[in-house]
Amino acid sequence: MQPDESPFEVLRAENEQINPAIILAERLMRREAAELLSVEEVNEAENILTIGTQEIEVIESHRKAFQKTPASAIDYIPTGF
Amino acid sequence: MTGLGSARAENGKPVFGFGERLNRSLEYLRFKAKSYNAIYACETVSRVVSEQHKYRLYIEMFPKDWEQSTKSLYRAGYFKAYNERTNEFFQLINDNRFPLLEYWHDDPELELERFAIPPMNFDLCCEEVDFANLRDSYLAGLMFYFNEDEEIWNYFSEKYGVDKESLPTIKTAHANIWKEKHRSKEKPFSDLIRLVDHSTGNPWLDVTNCQYPEFFEWNKETVEGLTEAYKAANLYFKNLEHLDRRIEEDAQTFFSELISFWNTGKISSWR
Numbered sequence: 001m002q003p004d005e006s007p008f009e010v011l012r013a014e015n016e017q018i019n020p021a022i023i024l025a026e027r028l029m030r031r032e033a034a035e036l037l038s039v040e041e042v043n044e045a046e047n048i049l050t051i052g053t054q055e056i057e058v059i060e061s062h063r064k065a066f067q068k069t070p071a072s073a074i075d076y077i078p079t080g081f
Numbered sequence: 082m083t084g085l086g087s088a089r090a091e092n093g094k095p096v097f098g099f100g101e102r103l104n105r106s107l108e109y110l111r112f113k114a115k116s117y118n119a120i121y122a123c124e125t126v127s128r129v130v131s132e133q134h135k136y137r138l139y140i141e142m143f144p145k146d147w148e149q150s151t152k153s154l155y156r157a158g159y160f161k162a163y164n165e166r167t168n169e170f171f172q173l174i175n176d177n178r179f180p181l182l183e184y185w186h187d188d189p190e191l192e193l194e195r196f197a198i199p200p201m202n203f204d205l206c207c208e209e210v211d212f213a214n215l216r217d218s219y220l221a222g223l224m225f226y227f228n229e230d231e232e233i234w235n236y237f238s239e240k241y242g243v244d245k246e247s248l249p250t251i252k253t254a255h256a257n258i259w260k261e262k263h264r265s266k267e268k269p270f271s272d273l274i275r276l277v278d279h280s281t282g283n284p285w286l287d288v289t290n291c292q293y294p295e296f297f298e299w300n301k302e303t304v305e306g307l308t309e310a311y312k313a314a315n316l317y318f319k320n321l322e323h324l325d326r327r328i329e330e331d332a333q334t335f336f337s338e339l340i341s342f343w344n345t346g347k348i349s350s351w352r
Contacts, residue, residue: 019119021126028129029112033105033154033164036140037133045130052123 011062021052095151104155131194132167134299139170141301146173162192178304179285179311197294198307201314202279206291212236218324221336222277225251225343241332248333249340257346270342272320285314 115121158168175181237243263271275281341349
């Protein structure tokens with residue numbers, strides 16, 4: 001983080017992606033429940049579940065850290081205020 | 082005819098009707114209402130993967146029941162976290178493999194991702210010993226642990242006329258009684274002592290209500306292992322029936338041989 005960057009700018013600069021579990025869940029819910037997944041598909045689902053859960057945990061820890069950030073005065077009035 | 086149930090095709094296989102399609106639609110709409118919530122998506126993927134593991138087990142273990150089943154794949158069953166089909170699988174395991182839906186597995190809110198098994202053996206740790214409800218052969222095994230308890234000796238004296246004084250003195254257990262292999266004559270005594278001691282190596286017989294339960298996962302090896310162990314556990318109780326008959330035939334000889342085995346690791350002729 002550069003000294004002149006605000007936390008929001010740091011956040012905005014992060015890569016944006018949809019949690020892969022959302023995409024997989026949509027795919028799984030569209031198929032017939034009785035259709036068995038192959039071993040590879042189950043392994044893939046378990047991997048995605050791990051990645052998706054990790055992503056949620058990372059975001060949650062960032063959010064908590066963000067909430068702890070002390071407030072600081074700015075020298076301009078944001079648009080709309 | 083409402084069309085809500087399922088019919089059967091000419092080949093006997095169930096054909097799901099409007100009801101099941103409606104259930105599927107409702108399930109999908111429930112999902113869609115929250116589908117962009119990552120936490121909910123993870124829960125959905127986790128649930129589908131868990132269901133898939135159970136379906137695979139169901140098909141491998143009960144292929145005919147799976148083919149004939151008309152239970153819904155979408156509507157919640159008795160255990161609300163699972164659909165009717167998965168509930169049917171739990172019931173089949175309970176009816177054909179080992180007791181699953183007993184013990185504390187009777188709460189419809191329960192999740193059965195991991196399950197415990199009910200102890201089949203008698204608890205010595207916290208239960209008050211009620212001699213009247215035990216098999217005589219089991220009581221005979223208990224005498225090594227309750228040697229100073231007069232009640233157990235009074236029971237045998239009254240029922241079989243066997244007194245402590247007429248039997249060899251009970252010493253410290255000989256190390257050989259815990260050997261893995263025994264001759265056919267000694268094996269029933271070894272099995273009895275292991276059963277009473279809760280050291281059979283069989284989870285159905287060694288767990289007690291006083292210890293934190295061991296939890297088992299849903300996979301083929303575990304289910305088959307527990308099935309075989311359950312059959313073996315029942316054989317231990319068959320052995321008790323056999324030993325009971327021997328006590329009835331000649332209690333004095335039986336007790337003398339059992340004590341001899343405990344003291345020396347082998348059965349000596351006492352006459």
